[in-house]
Amino acid sequence: SVNPDIASERQTPSFSVEKLTARLDGGVEQTRMRRAVVEAIESDPEFSRESQYFQSQNERYEAAVRKAVHLQKKMHEMGWTENGPEYKYIYRALSGDVAFLLHRIFVRSISMLGSDEQIAKWIPLASQYQLIGSYAQTELGHGTYLQGLETTAVFDSSTQEFILNTPKISAMKWWPGDMGRSATHTVAFAQLYIHGKCYGIHPFIVQIRSLQDHSLCPGITAGDIGPKMNFEHADNGYLMLQNVRIPRENMLSKFCEVQPDGTYVRRGSQKINYFTMTTVRISLLSDEVLAPLMKACTIAIRYSVVRRQSKLKPGEQEAKILDYQTQQEKLLPQLAAAYAFHFINDYLQELFNRAYREIQRKNFDTLPELHAFSSGFKALVTQHCTSGVEICLRACGGHGYSLLSGLPSLYTKILASCIYEGENTILLLQTARFLIKCFMAASAGQPVPPSVTYLAAVKPSKCPAKNKLDFLSPDIYTEAYQHSAVRLISSTAAKLQDLVQSGVKKYDAWNRCTVQLVQAAKAHCHYITVKNFAETVERLETKAGIQKIMKHLCDLFALHGIFSNAGVFLHDGYISGAQMDMVTASYLDLLAVIRKDAVPLVDAFDFTDKSLNSALGSYDGQVYQRLYEWAQKSPTNTQMNPAYERYLKPLLHNTLSKL
């Protein structure tokens, strides 16, 4: 039965939930397919996540391996393939709780970086799981800054081999997934030396475990790096290499080759490879970043209409906590952000697909812009979504702290996304470098890429809004965002120039401006997100109430950003103090409007109870019963209490009386 408190929320949605779901999926057919995949996975008990919260690291790892193996069987049964349209839904249905994700990266890196012969040799073995691969880039002492990696690969022309070494402790490979226990092979990145000369970082295929008994190969030290905040199911590993010899043919050589006599040959352009690396940053957004925020919103909002606390009016029943303005102010902006980022993600996917076609035609002009996009948005979206999930967690009070709420696991998982595939601060600085360059070019009247032409446009210096309703006009707030982005970028550029002109070295000037540069890059991405949301709303169908509710969310997203970064907009008087009060008033009014549709808006994300895996967030709102039932399954209740016999009993009975 459905809890009446949540049932009443669904009685009069202002829009069609089913239609919105289809819009999010990209069409009715996609929704159908996604549901079919999810159903096939969830109805299979092998993929159950029911006991996940009670398992140890060892148990989680074993379950992930078991599921990965079972998945091969399942895909075969269902006729799904790795390149099929169903594939992207499988990962979502499994919530990522499966082993061999790095095996796929292994395969992809060989396909991208390997020569035709290498592809012919390794890919069939890998797809048949005759070997299990990993991808070893990060070291103990080095992450995002790749040139700093210390592992060495020295070419020995007498044996036609590379000799791989970990020269010191900080050079140990550290973090690669699937490497601690599972992998038999890895693609290891190392500094290539030929006849004493260093040629920089190159990829090498290295066997690390025996294909017979899985024992470590000679010269290899490898293992698990120990417990982390999450990813207990993944055996992130370390790898130390001591004079490990691999044949010359094991260097991936699509772009560079070492010939038998030690001649180093470079061929073709690496640019397409570089492009693929940047797309990875974007491709992780949907499953790794947006899905967790959407799930967290679903859990927190559903729970907030079931939880009642204190009375809002004397004599009445206790109020649903979602009826408190402060609770709305925590959750609804996160909901709006989830939609805003969903649409920016669509926009980026589209942009990259288009660029891919261009690049295949050897047109690399858009690369710098794409790189700036991928860096900046990866940073903005992961950071925003991570803090959003944490806000949802804390908005659920004490019960949010229970693992059974599902929120702690969502949080500890999403927050890793701020670091992997490039640390966010560094990424924002890369975007800033692009922006400064474009700003300089635009000021000098040179052409700039389409996303930054606004840097050259001259706009009014005062916000024209006259009353609070004006701030519900996308033109008004989009221009405010644009203005603040231009101001932050131009003032930082001016500051950099001043410093350099006063004799400060360029790199030093850069470091002294980095705090501002980060701010400028965020402002740019925030502006693009708002602009894209507003443009998307324009294009939405007006039927079924969808455009209207999306417009409210767009307004909320934009005004929340102004409200919480007021200083940026007030700074040069673009928005006046009186206008800022209007922003606040409009923003708070919107909370009450969106409140009514809050539950339908999270229902539209269409997560099954099993994929939420939360005692607080189930569709039926039976929060307390479920919490009580699940708690009873905890091993602390189903197993005897060893501490009682060993310590408590002596404490309660004898020992103390002896003192």
Next chain:
Amino acid sequence: EALVINDPDFQHEDLNFLSRSQRYEQAIRKSALMVMKLREYGIADPEEIYWFKSFVHRGRPEPLDLHLGMFLPTLLTQATPEQQDRFFMPAWNLEIIGTYAQTEMGHGTHLRGLETTATYDPATQEFILNSPTVTSIKWWPGGLGKTSNHAIVLAQLYTQGQCKGLHAFIVPIRQLGTHEPLPGITVGDIGPKFGYDEMDNGYLKMDNFRIPRENMLMKYAQVEPDGTYVKPLSDKLTYGTMVFIRSLIVGDSAQSLSRACTIAIRYSAVRHQSELKPGEPEPQILDYQTQQYKLFPLLATAYAFHFVGAYIKDTYRRISGDINEGDLSELPELHALTAGLKAFASWTANAGIEECRMACGGHGYSRCSGIPDIYVTFTPSCTYEGENTVMMLQTARFLVKSYNQVSSGQRVTGMVSYLNDLSRQRIQPQHVAARPVTVRINDPLSLVEAYKARAARLVEAAAENLQAELNHRKSKEDAWNRTSVDLVRASEAHCHYVVVKLFAAKLPEVSNAAVRAVLTELCLLYALYGISKNTGDFLQAGILSDAQVTQVNQRVKELLAIIRPNAVALVDSFDFHDVHLGSVLGRYDGNVYENMFEWAKKSPLNKTQVHESFHKHLKPMQAKL
């Protein structure tokens, strides 16, 4: 400290490698030992017990926390002398282990909503305890799941057919001897949580469970044998305990943030990355401005909260002296102030700890960094002892009340006395623009004034908005709810002002000139960083001009460079022992990488060279495909 660290009985495997049940067992083992050793060494002073305990458990929760921290003190303050005779010594000797069962599944901070009932039956002179609904099941009390054999249960008292509100009852829950639950009692562990692995937070459901009349704590309210209810004299006294516990949370915010800063700053001095100057070796990441900008303001915050915690504790001591002499006049303000400061400090520290972890990059995510553990242990303090938003609104209620007093011509005193100035300003039209801008950004006292002006302006705005809502609508509650975002902002601004003020006030008390100089830099950084993060408030109120905001932002960056050489020394001063810090990244000797490798080798997944999954799953799959 040395007493504990050198005691072999207190050694154990790294907690990160233990299962929840093993961690619980270790904690119980240490608690049992601790109680015995305390008695052996004759340690009885509460302050010394506190230190001993915090070293034994390394600042972590333990299953006897509620017994020592709530059960025993509640007996002392709320039990009659006869009840103390019956329960206190057995509890002191741990024959009775108790907990404090207040929170229910459906109700937390809002106490009046609790649903558990205790119905008096004059025929047998017993109370009948019931958990009438699922939501009324007691949920969360520490030590309840597996450890305790008694609980102090808060329940709605019914006698002679009337509800008399919440009262406390001593309820036996497990059989002495076998430790089995008593008939009518359902008790267990609430399952895994984000942190607090060693604590058996529990649930308790009671079905017609009878306890004798004498088990109600009757020092204040009483039920006579015939069921007549005798009212308590005053309930203001309970404020005292709340103030005390909230002051501990402010202190804990400082401690937890200090630990995270110690780890992040030491690690940032060891980690080298990328290129700052072409051709030179990779610099320490602490030399990057962005890294300094993440960490140094938090370092300054840790120092600030340290002083605030000490201030509340001192004020509480002074006032509780007055309470015994019957002067409670300062209590409402202190109560209102500590509610907000508890929320302000715990929110800030919570975010700060995460920021420190992020600043450690990938390795911060490993449990060996110790920061995940600090975070999960600290973060519930945003919820317990009063949910933070509710706390902020309590402070706001006091602020609005004070504002209304000023509006009606009365003067207010204490930390809110700045509201007295508001009425004067309002006489001048456009006071904001007319006021000369006199903030001196290198003078802590001048910055205190700036924060004061901001608080005054936001309290005024919230109070005016509240009044406007009241003029529009009928219901007071509705108006309050529709203004609550403004009210929380006003409270935050007030608390921020108090913190800056207390920090600045501390400086002249420091006698050593070098120490005073470095603390002054931290104080300036704290205050200026706060302005740069909230420039909107200062600009909108006309407290600072655009040019001054630019100066503030510039000055913050200069201070980062000034503090940089002292950064490690400033965290060393917190004086955390490596064992207490529990972090490979934050080691005093800075030998991070070697020790990460040593640590990882002990991981449970590394117990065998070939994991059993290979034989179970991988090998069969390879054979089949």
